[in-house]
Amino acid sequence: MTKDDGRPVVDWAERPAPTSGGLRQVRLANLELVLRDLRRHGPASRAQIAARLGVTRPTLTRVAGELLELRLVREAGYEARGPGRPGTILELDGGHVFAVGAEINVDAITVIVHDLSGRERARRRRVLDARDVGPEASVRSLASLCADVVAESAGDHDGTPTVAGFVTALPGIVTLDGSLLVNAPNLGWRNVPVAVLLREALGFERAAVSIGNDANFAALAEFWRGEHAGRRHLVYVTGEVGVGGGVVADGELLLGSGGRAAELGHMVVDPSGPACSCGRHGCWEAYVGLDAFLRATGLPASGRRPEATVQQVVALLRRGDARVLRAVEELASWIGIGVANVVNLYDPELVILGGYFTHLASWILPAAHQVLEGCPIVTDQPAAELLVASKLGFRAAALGAALHAAEAVFSNPTLFGES
Numbered sequence: 001m002t003k004d005d006g007r008p009v010v011d012w013a014e015r016p017a018p019t020s021g022g023l024r025q026v027r028l029a030n031l032e033l034v035l036r037d038l039r040r041h042g043p044a045s046r047a048q049i050a051a052r053l054g055v056t057r058p059t060l061t062r063v064a065g066e067l068l069e070l071r072l073v074r075e076a077g078y079e080a081r082g083p084g085r086p087g088t089i090l091e092l093d094g095g096h097v098f099a100v101g102a103e104i105n106v107d108a109i110t111v112i113v114h115d116l117s118g119r120e121r122a123r124r125r126r127v128l129d130a131r132d133v134g135p136e137a138s139v140r141s142l143a144s145l146c147a148d149v150v151a152e153s154a155g156d157h158d159g160t161p162t163v164a165g166f167v168t169a170l171p172g173i174v175t176l177d178g179s180l181l182v183n184a185p186n187l188g189w190r191n192v193p194v195a196v197l198l199r200e201a202l203g204f205e206r207a208a209v210s211i212g213n214d215a216n217f218a219a220l221a222e223f224w225r226g227e228h229a230g231r232r233h234l235v236y237v238t239g240e241v242g243v244g245g246g247v248v249a250d251g252e253l254l255l256g257s258g259g260r261a262a263e264l265g266h267m268v269v270d271p272s273g274p275a276c277s278c279g280r281h282g283c284w285e286a287y288v289g290l291d292a293f294l295r296a297t298g299l300p301a302s303g304r305r306p307e308a309t310v311q312q313v314v315a316l317l318r319r320g321d322a323r324v325l326r327a328v329e330e331l332a333s334w335i336g337i338g339v340a341n342v343v344n345l346y347d348p349e350l351v352i353l354g355g356y357f358t359h360l361a362s363w364i365l366p367a368a369h370q371v372l373e374g375c376p377i378v379t380d381q382p383a384a385e386l387l388v389a390s391k392l393g394f395r396a397a398a399l400g401a402a403l404h405a406a407e408a409v410f411s412n413p414t415l416f417g418e419s
């Protein structure tokens, strides 16, 4: 059978009969659809869900039965009105299934525990100089912090919770399979199998353990939970000693061919500029990275306490310190120049500044907006709407990692339920 233009088409009669693998895929897809429907629309009867998804009642009843068995949904009373016998209301449960997000950064480790109903159960941050102690000791500290936080989160729930997913954000390039940290210059780590080390240290029986780039997870956190959640085209810029980028394009993370997409900090803005940690000259990071900015203020490098250092900068700005004000003006100008390039590259609806930029936002944004207004950018948006500061703070990456871990369970609800 062919269409008029000669290209072959496949209709139902010609499709191969589903194999057992195909049936499994259909079953998983149905479980996922019902779970996502309940998350999106809230509690509903089987009839309502079946109508929304366009599936038959018997199919929905079978799928709901399986989700009830996995304790990912529960029955919660009856429909209030409607003709005939009132239907039982189903709602998302999943309070016993945990998705854990974590972050290892230059000065601290963070753990955030979410349950599958989307509730944050606990969050903890511990000071740690990951560069000094190295990968193995950092991973052991993270595993111990995680054990504490999970135990604490389990306290307010009956029964033992299952950790279904554990995702860690790292400030570097990670392979696409989420296992190997290729290079994290600011940690001084190269080719470290962090996911393997974590799996051994955590000792979870069923959790899927993976790692990813911190800017990517921060971008996802903005997309899912940020002030402008739901914008399908956005770029997140991490403002730390290193400057990274995370791009959400049409609702999907842009990873590139090897997980190296959007290394925005190493976009050259002036080839005759200062030396960069990557060995070249005039990278964006060499102008807007935290230590580069601190050099311009005359303050010492951030070392082990970047957040405290930034608070010191804010105090000086409030006091009207002339040198720091000049440095922040210069910083804002370089941010505007870099963001203009970013907008030309990705055509986002929104560029979100994270990390230390957020603390200086009220000084940075007006001047950066002015630079953007003066650039011939491919966008019709006013600069003030295009460039904003994150409200998620330093927890953005760990939050995105936790949400990402939860998404994996939504995509395959049997992930932790089957032995």
Ligand SMILES: [Zn+2]
Pocket (backbone or CB within 6 Å): 265, 266, 267, 276, 277, 278, 279, 280, 283, 285
């Ligand atoms: Zn560079």
